Amino acid sequence: MSENTDGITRRSFAAAVGGAAISCGAQRPRPNILWITCEDIGPQLGCYGDDYATTPNLDKLAARGLRYDYAWSNAPVCAPARTAIISGVYPNSMGAEHMRSMVRMPAGMRMYPQYLRDAGYYASNNVKEDYNLEKPGEVWDDSSNRAHWRNRAAGQPFFSIFNFTSTHESQVRARPHTLVHDPSKARVPAFYPDTPEVRRDWAQYYDNITTMDGQAAKVLQQLEEDGLAEDTIVFFYGDHGPGLPRCKRWPYNSGLRVPMLAHFPDKFRHLAPPGYQPGGATRRMVSFVDLAPTVLSLAGVEPPPHMQGRAFLGRFRTPDPAFLYGLRGRMDERYDLVRSVRDQRYIYIRNFMPHRIYGEYIAYLFEMPTIQVWKKLYDQGKLKPPQTYFWEAKPSEELYDLTSDPDEVNNLAQSSEHRSHRERLRKALFDWMREIRDVDLLPEPEMQARSEGSTPYELGHDSRRYAFDAILAAADQASMLDAAATDSLVAKLSDGDGGVRFWAALGLLMRGQAAVSKGAEPLRKGLSDPSPSVRIAAAEALGKYGTEADVNASLGVLVELANVETQGPYLSMMALNSLDALGDKVRRVKKQIQSLPLTAPTVHERIRANIKNLVDVIVRK
Numbered sequence: 001m002s003e004n005t006d007g008i009t010r011r012s013f014a015a016a017v018g019g020a021a022i023s024c025g026a027q028r029p030r031p032n033i034l035w036i037t038c039e040d041i042g043p044q045l046g047c048y049g050d051d052y053a054t055t056p057n058l059d060k061l062a063a064r065g066l067r068y069d070y071a072w073s074n075a076p077v078c079a080p081a082r083t084a085i086i087s088g089v090y091p092n093s094m095g096a097e098h099m100r101s102m103v104r105m106p107a108g109m110r111m112y113p114q115y116l117r118d119a120g121y122y123a124s125n126n127v128k129e130d131y132n133l134e135k136p137g138e139v140w141d142d143s144s145n146r147a148h149w150r151n152r153a154a155g156q157p158f159f160s161i162f163n164f165t166s167t168h169e170s171q172v173r174a175r176p177h178t179l180v181h182d183p184s185k186a187r188v189p190a191f192y193p194d195t196p197e198v199r200r201d202w203a204q205y206y207d208n209i210t211t212m213d214g215q216a217a218k219v220l221q222q223l224e225e226d227g228l229a230e231d232t233i234v235f236f237y238g239d240h241g242p243g244l245p246r247c248k249r250w251p252y253n254s255g256l257r258v259p260m261l262a263h264f265p266d267k268f269r270h271l272a273p274p275g276y277q278p279g280g281a282t283r284r285m286v287s288f289v290d291l292a293p294t295v296l297s298l299a300g301v302e303p304p305p306h307m308q309g310r311a312f313l314g315r316f317r318t319p320d321p322a323f324l325y326g327l328r329g330r331m332d333e334r335y336d337l338v339r340s341v342r343d344q345r346y347i348y349i350r351n352f353m354p355h356r357i358y359g360e361y362i363a364y365l366f367e368m369p370t371i372q373v374w375k376k377l378y379d380q381g382k383l384k385p386p387q388t389y390f391w392e393a394k395p396s397e398e399l400y401d402l403t404s405d406p407d408e409v410n411n412l413a414q415s416s417e418h419r420s421h422r423e424r425l426r427k428a429l430f431d432w433m434r435e436i437r438d439v440d441l442l443p444e445p446e447m448q449a450r451s452e453g454s455t456p457y458e459l460g461h462d463s464r465r466y467a468f469d470a471i472l473a474a475a476d477q478a479s480m481l482d483a484a485a486t487d488s489l490v491a492k493l494s495d496g497d498g499g500v501r502f503w504a505a506l507g508l509l510m511r512g513q514a515a516v517s518k519g520a521e522p523l524r525k526g527l528s529d530p531s532p533s534v535r536i537a538a539a540e541a542l543g544k545y546g547t548e549a550d551v552n553a554s555l556g557v558l559v560e561l562a563n564v565e566t567q568g569p570y571l572s573m574m575a576l577n578s579l580d581a582l583g584d585k586v587r588r589v590k591k592q593i594q595s596l597p598l599t600a601p602t603v604h605e606r607i608r609a610n611i612k613n614l615v616d617v618i619v620r621k
Helices: 003-010 056-063 078-087 112-118 196-225 266-271 288-298 369-379 416-436 444-450 456-460 468-479 483-492 498-511 513-518 520-526 532-545 548-561 569-581 583-594 608-619
Strands: 032-038 066-072 122-126 158-164 232-238 260-263 280-287 324-328 338-342 346-351 397-401
Touching: 032 196, 056 196, 056 232, 056 260, 066 324, 078 112, 078 288, 112 122, 112 288, 158 196, 196 232, 196 369, 280 288, 280 324, 338 416, 346 416, 397 416, 416 468, 444 456, 444 498, 444 532, 444 569, 468 483, 468 498, 483 498, 483 513, 498 513, 498 520, 498 532, 513 520, 513 532, 520 532, 520 548, 532 548, 532 569, 548 569, 548 583, 569 583, 569 608, 583 608
Parallel strands: 032 158, 032 232, 066 280, 122 158
Antiparallel strands: 066 260, 232 260, 324 338, 338 346, 346 397
């Protein structure tokens, strides 16, 4: 982590989020900066050695620029990934990792285009935003499908984004489509069954990348036509991994690794990293949280102290980091909590909710032919490991050697030979969570309630309101599934902090019948806990493993909390997830669930469909 993040703990908050310093005088003329971005692709480009890819234009850009071989999105889905980019702050430090949530930033904290505009840049975005943050005022000079550097004032330096959606997940499954890439030549990852449906989706994915390659070429041609190529630093990157199951939405390397290319014209080679050579590659590890401070650095603007990313180019370039970090929270209507960290060889994944399978039903995800055939074959008993893993409970820890196991299917977390790597990466992960004050260890409804009148970021950085160490310890103990910790978890059900009590109840649920029976009495008290999130966790535990009276009481609690009109969207989604987890038992309250309201005036349109999707799944039981 950067020294800037440490600085927040040493200064007052107001000072930490003060304006960025403009230090452009020594670097005039300033570069124009162009970002060409696309959606839902990993490094499936010819310049990354993929001989199935057809990407001549991006390959040419790589041949005259720099290829980043260790570039990560911080989240494996668009909204939190773009949140890291626009803010320069990790989404789980802002309380903004949950898909399409809308979280406020603290007063004084701004988005990077605002600092660029203060420095005299024309900032345009064509066209996707999709942040999990409310915009703190006017962010862009133009953010629309008409946005272009050509609309700036004469002589004004520009920062412009062109984002292409032709590679988005939805376009992989769009039909009709005439395939160009031969499905028989597609590489099928080891975690998938090798079926015609899977091969077709991968072939169409590569077709879409070729289409996007042509779109990128047109933007670069416009730069040449305008006589700006020698004045413009050009970036290309994708917004997270491939838009296919177990890539998109999962914080494996397969879901987080992205292509990233950067070209520096001769005039601005001094802003490139040491040793920059056209056609070269770098082992520097970079991630999306680094992009905001980097673009500011290129423009001669010192990144503000609140930014947690590291500038990797320009005047304020920082030393190379040792690790990259990833995260997963709520994906549309489904709750989960996963953190990951990698170095240049290994990736460590920490599943804080291992009782939730990887392949939970998400309505949008299940429109993909690949996942439909994959689930069908699993249900028919026709798959063998590693193709079965996606449909089963997660291990608490995962460790993969990306050199020998690029598909991440051979979990080394229990290997004595790899113990030192596991412990080193686990420590790095927990140190990072502690340093950024990972506020999403609180369940989303609890986090929202505690930060009322403030912001989740400020909540997370206030030790009086957020007992981070105690909550992390409870989450760690709960999710490691050690049976010997049962008594300790039962005791934590009486803790004074609702976040600790939540993880204690969840920990008993994760351990099953014996643990829930041991903690039955405090769990029953938990059904009337002051924290609704604790009530939900206790109700799911008792509803799944309790007596008949427990089941009925728990169903009543969950149905009450699932009412979006009275409880709001976050409690409603959380309660509906727990109801769905109770399987056939939910039929007892099916009529009540069918009569639940599906929306309310307070529900943001970005998450409105989530409640309906959950209700639809439950009533089909």
